Amino acid sequence: MSAQTEGQHPKAAPPREVILRIQRREKQGASAYWEEFAIPYRPNLNIISCLMEIRKNPVTKDGKRTTPPVWEMNCLEQVCGICTMVINGRARQSCSALVDNLDPHSPITLEPMSKFPNVRDLVVD
Helix, strand or coil, X not given: CCCCCCCCCCCCCCCCEEEEEEXXXXXXXXXXXXXXXXXXXXXXXXXXXXXHHHHHXXXXXXXXXXXXXXXXXXXXXXXXXXXXXXXXXXXXXXXXXXXXHCCCCCCEEEECCCCCCEEECCEEC
């Protein structure tokens, strides 16, 4: 019998990179489109940190240079709510959404909230 206790599963190895699939829109009224980005994984990474990493070097997973994604942030303390977006189909604050809690082995989907007019990328009015 192994040293592993019965009923426990071995922990999955951390991913080498995080894939983010972001719904983009150049301006209000323009058609929406999707772009995928890959950033290096690190523990305790939140969605805001992922977006900031992409902003430093806005190149898609396929190597295409693009514009940096646009989103809003302010307090970064789960107070103001301005960073709220739809993350994997659920409205959440991106400052508190940790990659490790979102299954970093699958692409993370980011969309603007649908109840408000979409101004650009992940920004709503």
